[in-house]
Amino acid sequence: MSFFDNNGPGGATADVIISVRDLIVGFGDKVVMKGLDLDVYRGEVLGFVGGSGQGKSVLTRAILGLVPTRGGSIRIFGRDRDSLAPAERRALEQRWGVLFQNGALFSGLTVKQNIQMPMRETRDLSPRLMDELAMLKLDLVGLKPDAADKFPSELSGGMVKRAALARALALDPELVFLDEPTSGLDPIGAAEFDELIGTLQKTLGLTVFMVTHDLDSLYAICDRVAALADGKVIAAGPLDTLLESDHPWLRAYFHGARGGRFAAKGPD
Numbered sequence: 001m002s003f004f005d006n007n008g009p010g011g012a013t014a015d016v017i018i019s020v021r022d023l024i025v026g027f028g029d030k031v032v033m034k035g036l037d038l039d040v041y042r043g044e045v046l047g048f049v050g051g052s053g054q055g056k057s058v059l060t061r062a063i064l065g066l067v068p069t070r071g072g073s074i075r076i077f078g079r080d081r082d083s084l085a086p087a088e089r090r091a092l093e094q095r096w097g098v099l100f101q102n103g104a105l106f107s108g109l110t111v112k113q114n115i116q117m118p119m120r121e122t123r124d125l126s127p128r129l130m131d132e133l134a135m136l137k138l139d140l141v142g143l144k145p146d147a148a149d150k151f152p153s154e155l156s157g158g159m160v161k162r163a164a165l166a167r168a169l170a171l172d173p174e175l176v177f178l179d180e181p182t183s184g185l186d187p188i189g190a191a192e193f194d195e196l197i198g199t200l201q202k203t204l205g206l207t208v209f210m211v212t213h214d215l216d217s218l219y220a221i222c223d224r225v226a227a228l229a230d231g232k233v234i235a236a237g238p239l240d241t242l243l244e245s246d247h248p249w250l251r252a253y254f255h256g257a258r259g260g261r262f263a264a265k266g267p268d
């Protein structure tokens, strides 16, 4: 089986929403992406795994256009991002939302102001409409209305993640990038957040690119998993396929001490 054919989940010919080919990214002498290929299909939750410092966040930022690339191509929504005029690029950027690994929210702004930030930057909406929209987004992520006027420091870790997700959804994106959305949450909080992402993905028809270290998340909500090692995607496919692989890195990752339960137990 080729990992990079046009067959999406279920084997049907799928719409490729992100297509990365032969990507090279480096900083000084350090080359982080060494000819990386990856496809993300419309409507799937793709889990992206890899050891710490391997380049999961760098790849996310490269796809978003936030770090320069040295070679290869990145197509999003069928467009080659390098060939876009600035106005086209801005239009494209409004079709996705991002939850970054660090600095999820601006600490000096309330939750409501954080959610409204992308609206303020890109839309010409009345304050009243923006308030209504912000309250809708809060409700969508399971936060109570009284969270709107709180500052991030007044929220629990799980609430901060939810508020950051509300901001990522501010412009009704089709595609959402989540970089370690459940890190720092306790297992119950993480499971609740996974459930929220899964529900939103289904109800809003989102495509989700999710970097995660959380093996439970992979089982709970990911349609496919892609694994990064040595600057390349070494495997991409349904989790079961990766679990059965003989690849040394995959075996170590999924069947090592912390992933040991995968060997014995499948999804319930």
Ligand SMILES: Nc1ncnc2c1ncn2[C@@H]1O[C@H](COP(=O)(O)OP(=O)(O)OP(=O)(O)O)[C@@H](O)[C@H]1O
Binding pocket: 027, 032, 050, 051, 052, 053, 054, 055, 056, 057, 058, 059, 101
């Ligand atoms: N702006 C930068 N300048 C120089 N090096 C960078 C920069 N951003 C990332 N790197 C380097 O690129 C490599 C990949 O970093 P990245 O943050 O993508 O790792 P990661 O896989 O997301 O790790 P983690 O799981 O810990 O979040 C690291 O060696 C990092 O130091």
Ligand SMILES: [Mg+2]
Binding pocket: 056, 057, 058, 101, 179
């Ligand atoms: Mg990272």
